Amino acid sequence: VQLQASGGGLVQAGGSLRLSCAASGRTGSRYVMGWFRQAPGKEREFVVGISWSGSSTYYADSVKGRFTISRDNAKNTVYLQMNSLKPEDTAVYYCAADLYLGGPKSDSKEYAYWGQGTLVTVSS
Numbered sequence: 560v561q562l563q564a565s566g567g568g569l570v571q572a573g574g575s576l577r578l579s580c581a582a583s584g585r586t587g588s589r590y591v592m593g594w595f596r597q598a599p600g601k602e603r604e605f606v607v608g609i610s611w612s613g614s615s616t617y618y619a620d621s622v623k624g625r626f627t628i629s630r631d632n633a634k635n636t637v638y639l640q641m642n643s644l645k646p647e648d649t650a651v652y653y654c655a656a657d658l659y660l661g662g663p664k665s666d667s668k669e670y671a672y673w674g675q676g677t678l679v680t681v682s683s
Contacts, residue, residue: 560584560672564654567677570644574681578639580654580674591659592630592637595667596650596679603653608663609637617663622648644681651676 566578580592589611597603607618607628616628627640637654655670664670 560590560656562654562656562672562674564652564674564677566639567652567679569680569682572644572646572681572683574644575640575642576644576679578641578652578654578677578679580637580639582635582637582656589658589660590656590672591661591663592628593655593664593670594628594637594639594652595655596648596652597676598647598650601650603667605665605667606652607639608665610662611660615662617665619665641679644679646681646683649679649681651678 561583563581570576591610593608594606595603596606605619609616609628609630613630625643630637653676654674656672657670
């Protein structure tokens, strides 16, 4: 499975962005998907995960109420709508996938496939 993340950019604090992650390859299989981010000088951290059906999601506390994950399996694409952005949201955002029929996962070690990352910069 290949993942291509897009949609990053520069936005002012309080603004919004929508990231997309398009999957190709073995897209007929069922994958949980997740978004992680890595700020300069920091470790990669979990942002949000979604089950293969989209019926179950799990958010990091830092983004709960501001970010929304969704997926369109017909288009093999996962979206991350980010609202009320803060400077501390500045990071490279990575999408990840793993063959799994259960609920969303928050441990990066449990994801087998990763996209290349897209940079989100939030100015104050």
